[in-house]
Amino acid sequence: MNFTGQSVVITGAAGGIGSALTRRFLSLGARVFATDRNQEALDALRDELGNPAAFFASTFDISREAECQEFAARVRDDWGMVDVLINAAGYFPLTPFDELTYAQWREILAINLDGPFLVTSNLLPLLKKSAAGRIVIISSASIFVGVAEQCPYVAAKAGLIGFMRSLAKVVGEHGITVNAVTPGLTMTAPIKKLFPKAAIAKATQARALKRDEQPEDLVGAVCFLASADAAFITGQILNVDGGSTFH
Ligand SMILES: NC(=O)c1ccc[n+]([C@@H]2O[C@H](COP(=O)([O-])OP(=O)(O)OC[C@H]3O[C@@H](n4cnc5c(N)ncnc54)[C@H](O)[C@@H]3O)[C@@H](O)[C@H]2O)c1
Numbered sequence: 001m002n003f004t005g006q007s008v009v010i011t012g013a014a015g016g017i018g019s020a021l022t023r024r025f026l027s028l029g030a031r032v033f034a035t036d037r038n039q040e041a042l043d044a045l046r047d048e049l050g051n052p053a054a055f056f057a058s059t060f061d062i063s064r065e066a067e068c069q070e071f072a073a074r075v076r077d078d079w080g081m082v083d084v085l086i087n088a089a090g091y092f093p094l095t096p097f098d099e100l101t102y103a104q105w106r107e108i109l110a111i112n113l114d115g116p117f118l119v120t121s122n123l124l125p126l127l128k129k130s131a132a133g134r135i136v137i138i139s140s141a142s143i144f145v146g147v148a149e150q151c152p153y154v155a156a157k158a159g160l161i162g163f164m165r166s167l168a169k170v171v172g173e174h175g176i177t178v179n180a181v182t183p184g185l186t187m188t189a190p191i192k193k194l195f196p197k198a199a200i201a202k203a204t205q206a207r208a209l210k211r212d213e214q215p216e217d218l219v220g221a222v223c224f225l226a227s228a229d230a231a232f233i234t235g236q237i238l239n240v241d242g243g244s245t246f247h
Helices: 016-027 039-049 065-078 102-127 148-174 189-194 197-205 216-226
Strands: 007-011 031-036 055-059 084-087 134-138 177-183 237-240
Touching (some): 016 031, 016 039, 016 216, 031 065, 039 055, 055 065, 065 102, 084 102, 084 216, 102 134, 102 148, 134 148, 216 237
Parallel strands (some): 007 031, 007 084, 031 055, 084 134, 134 177, 177 237
């Protein structure tokens, strides 16, 4: 795959999966707007990459409408258009249902469901300027099985599938595709922190492929959906969980 000359926006770019995607799109020739709410982590990623000219960075919160509008204005000024948008930012705390407050529910929905809507709708005018716009949404394989301690997160990630399929119908006439990737339990920093080792080992044993899922395992699926080869695929889920769930 080759993304030379392509303009790619990635949210959650400083995170485990987002940074793996940022590295790969840069190595495949794209220029990347790496965005995250964690400025320090974005700076660290820029340093690790050697501050390449193709690396653009912006710190903002995807759940805040005004910040998404400001970011879209900056992309319009700096680039004038966008070819690929990857919605990878996400927030997934564990909370027992009987301790869950409405404020927590709202916060988790605001980041995981409202956020991709806000980023996508504000960047849509710039995606329409691409000859072949691509939107990829990182949902979660948890939508197939449910997670007792993650009710709002799983609800938001399932909601993204409805958004993705409906949006595919809205933007198809502009040649833009919209698809979702559903990762399984993937070894990023929050998972290592939140999940007991025994729970991770159990998830690994329950897979057809008996090893831990790594952020790099998601990269091929996302790049494929963002590529010219996926031009006639839209409104679809590509599940990447090592064979934990089949659907
Ligand atoms: N790791 C997993 O097991 C797993 C499984 C299924 C789906 N996912 C999804 O994959 C994506 C990446 O997750 P990850 O495991 O790399 O986690 P991560 O925490 O390493 O990365 C997520 C990034 O999103 C950023 N972020 C969070 N809230 C934000 C906001 N309001 N505005 C802007 N940036 C924000 C964080 O700062 C972080 O850098 C998420 O959407 C997550 O829900 C992860």
